[in-house]
Amino acid sequence: MQNKVIGIIGLGMMGIPMANNLLKANFTVKGFDLNPQAKEKIIASPSFEWLDSPAAIAKSCQIIILMLPDSHIIDRLLWGDGQDGIVSDFKENTLVIDMSSSKPMNSKTNADKLRNLGFDFIDAPVSGGVKRAIDGSLAIMVGGDKKCVDFAMPIFEALGKTIVHVGKAGAGHAVKALNNYVSAAGILAVSEALVAAEKFGVDPHLVNQVFNASSGKNNTTEVKVENFMLSGTYNSGFALALMRKDIHTAKEFINGMQTPGDFADLCFEQWEDAEKTLPKGADHTAMFAYIKDQTSES
Numbered sequence: 591m592q593n594k595v596i597g598i599i600g601l602g603m604m605g606i607p608m609a610n611n612l613l614k615a616n617f618t619v620k621g622f623d624l625n626p627q628a629k630e631k632i633i634a635s636p637s638f639e640w641l642d643s644p645a646a647i648a649k650s651c652q653i654i655i656l657m658l659p660d661s662h663i664i665d666r667l668l669w670g671d672g673q674d675g676i677v678s679d680f681k682e683n684t685l686v687i688d689m690s691s692s693k694p695m696n697s698k699t700n701a702d703k704l705r706n707l708g709f710d711f712i713d714a715p716v717s718g719g720v721k722r723a724i725d726g727s728l729a730i731m732v733g734g735d736k737k738c739v740d741f742a743m744p745i746f747e748a749l750g751k752t753i754v755h756v757g758k759a760g761a762g763h764a765v766k767a768l769n770n771y772v773s774a775a776g777i778l779a780v781s782e783a784l785v786a787a788e789k790f791g792v793d794p795h796l797v798n799q800v801f802n803a804s805s806g807k808n809n810t811t812e813v814k815v816e817n818f819m820l821s822g823t824y825n826s827g828f829a830l831a832l833m834r835k836d837i838h839t840a841k842e843f844i845n846g847m848q849t850p851g852d853f854a855d856l857c858f859e860q861w862e863d864a865e866k867t868l869p870k871g872a873d874h875t876a877m878f879a880y881i882k883d884q885t886s887e888s
Contacts, residue, residue, distance in 0.1 A: 713759060
């Protein structure tokens with residue numbers, strides 16, 4: 591695996607530290623992003639090369655990691671308008687690893703289409719945010735053929751600490767969307783609880799201290815409340831718009847499975863309204879500010 595060239599398309603807030611960790615693990619990496627300034631944040635290494643297009647990545651790399659905003663962009667990149675997608679430039683035995691937050695059914699379709707052309711596909715979305723992308727401790731949910739997953743495991747081990755093969759192609763993205771829905775529900779619940787406690791006259795810092803010593807403890811209370819919410823910085827590095835998108839993906843998936851999803855619907859409505867109300871580009875931890883603003887208006 592070490593002699594394989596890894597192409598990364600999408601060097602944003604998550605893609606940059608992931609590329610850096612691959613370089614630290616002695617992989618050869620070629621990268622592309624629409625923002626040319628991204629290359630300035632890649633560690634200086636003779637093992638890294640910036641290429642000028644996704645097609646150039648496809649022509650020179652047998653392993654291609656996608657770290658892009660959504661399935662629409664992924665699908666257009668791969669297939670274009672029927673003739674200008676990068677698939678036409680793939681080398682023999684190319685493996686696509688979609689580490690974006692894509693829709694499960696789109697990933698399943700892409701896996702099937704690529705397999706029919708003689709290529710392989712793994713969906714391997716991540717959780718943990720920018721901090722854990724930097725220190726290489728991401729959680730990675732992997733969907734795809736076991737043989738391909740085993741082959742790609744050294745890549746995942748350079749990027750994360752918890753790597754779980756959850757099932758067939760599309761399963762990784764299903765679990766990622768469901769995970770972010772559960773996380774979003776937790777942020778919303780904690781925000782409402784802290785705002786109510788503060789209005790009653792209880793110090794929200796003390797309330798969160800109790801949560802973390804009790805059954806209410808979750809990722810929001812442990813990581814986000816003090817660092818990003820009560821501090822008022824709202825700069826965790828993950829956009830509220832992306833969280834809303836992931837909840838919508840989870841909601842669509844739950845509805846598609848024809849299982850109960852009333853709470854997912856209500857959660858999505860709150861996050862959708864928060865996105866419309868808060869400034870463009872707001873961090874997802876600003877849900878707390880949205881709840882506080884609602885309280886001050888009532």
